[in-house]
Amino acid sequence: MHLKMKKYSILFLVISQFTFGQAFRNFSNEFLNLGVDAAAFGMGKAVIASSQNVNSIYWNPAGLTAVIDYQGSLMHAEYFQGIGKYDYIGFAKPIDGRSTFALSLIRFGVDDILNTTELIDNQGNINYNNISLFSAADYAFNVAYARKMLLNNLSLGLNAKIVHRRIGDFASSWGFGLDFGLQYETDNKWRFGLMLRDITTTFNAWSIDQNEFDKIQNAIPGENQTQPETLELTKPKAQLGVSKSFPIFGDFNLLTEVDLNMRFSETNDLISTPFLSIDPAIGFQIDYINLVFLRAGVNNFQNFTDFDESKSLSIEPSFGVGFKYKGIQIDYALVNIGGASGTLFSNVFSVKVDFIHFR
Numbered sequence: 001m002h003l004k005m006k007k008y009s010i011l012f013l014v015i016s017q018f019t020f021g022q023a024f025r026n027f028s029n030e031f032l033n034l035g036v037d038a039a040a041f042g043m044g045k046a047v048i049a050s051s052q053n054v055n056s057i058y059w060n061p062a063g064l065t066a067v068i069d070y071q072g073s074l075m076h077a078e079y080f081q082g083i084g085k086y087d088y089i090g091f092a093k094p095i096d097g098r099s100t101f102a103l104s105l106i107r108f109g110v111d112d113i114l115n116t117t118e119l120i121d122n123q124g125n126i127n128y129n130n131i132s133l134f135s136a137a138d139y140a141f142n143v144a145y146a147r148k149m150l151l152n153n154l155s156l157g158l159n160a161k162i163v164h165r166r167i168g169d170f171a172s173s174w175g176f177g178l179d180f181g182l183q184y185e186t187d188n189k190w191r192f193g194l195m196l197r198d199i200t201t202t203f204n205a206w207s208i209d210q211n212e213f214d215k216i217q218n219a220i221p222g223e224n225q226t227q228p229e230t231l232e233l234t235k236p237k238a239q240l241g242v243s244k245s246f247p248i249f250g251d252f253n254l255l256t257e258v259d260l261n262m263r264f265s266e267t268n269d270l271i272s273t274p275f276l277s278i279d280p281a282i283g284f285q286i287d288y289i290n291l292v293f294l295r296a297g298v299n300n301f302q303n304f305t306d307f308d309e310s311k312s313l314s315i316e317p318s319f320g321v322g323f324k325y326k327g328i329q330i331d332y333a334l335v336n337i338g339g340a341s342g343t344l345f346s347n348v349f350s351v352k353v354d355f356i357h358f359r
Helices: 002-019 038-042 061-066 210-219
Strands: 022-025 071-079 084-094 099-115 132-148 154-167 171-185 190-197 203-208 231-234 237-249 252-263 277-288 292-305 311-325 328-335 346-354
Touching: 038 277, 038 292, 038 311, 038 328, 038 346, 061 099, 061 132, 061 154, 061 171, 171 231
Parallel strands: 022 231
Antiparallel strands: 071 084, 071 346, 084 099, 099 132, 132 154, 154 171, 171 190, 171 203, 190 237, 203 231, 237 252, 252 277, 277 292, 292 311, 311 328, 328 346
16 A cells, blocks of 8 residues: 555656646746855845845846956755755856846756556456656756846846656656846935836746656556646746845944745735736845854734635745855855645755955
């Protein structure tokens, strides 16, 4: 019984991944919504206006114009008690005094999944030698360009992404999309940011191995799974942010930001209409002489209806710390703390290197 339940659970995972490839989806390529950089996670992902380093390739490519020399970044996080591995690497380089170029690679994967589609043969015999392992992994390769405009304090950025998703030998997909961002800073140091994600309705074109798909159907007697459609479209999203940094006392400074994350569909977000749903994010960072950082934030405001028809609101707080010395910044964040996702908390670590300090 235990083996049969495990078999069904693995098959459900694979089949559910296939069904993501059907037409327009409100939630598609969700691994690209996780975010990057432990510093940003610690602030509740409220960094659309304030992000101005190599990690802006994800948060808002317009912020790349603040990079004055080579910058690199690495991040590692684990989800679902270490089952899911999430990794990111980024690199940014100024082209001239007004423009910047950046690259990044994101991978979210679950490895060593048991493939039990051939565990039980046609005669009902169990053969453990037929068990194999496979990975379900999502990749995104990003190329970004940002430029300072003639209008003072205005920067624009464009990010092109190639998305590759693979579920063992069962199916794989390739996709493409564009993100656009802008940042503007006023004379009194207020910063405003706008990020438009998937402005081209990012697509994933799936290729399904028919032989492997037939094994799934044969593994569950009486089931007749219909092969899903092979084109998945991701709806555009918008993020609007405002931030302000100011001294509080002595050598301590405070950075605050409020973002509005908008989807053009009806969801469980705090504000939800048939046309637009809005999920706010709020973040804080206190630093001591730009050397030691303490961060906190809250995001993912979700409305829920309980079994007794009562209404409840779920939020996800986050906390983080960081340390920077001679161009090397190490950050840590604790996220997914009792939030709407239902997952256990996750630890996020990242390192950012500014090469100007090593010349």
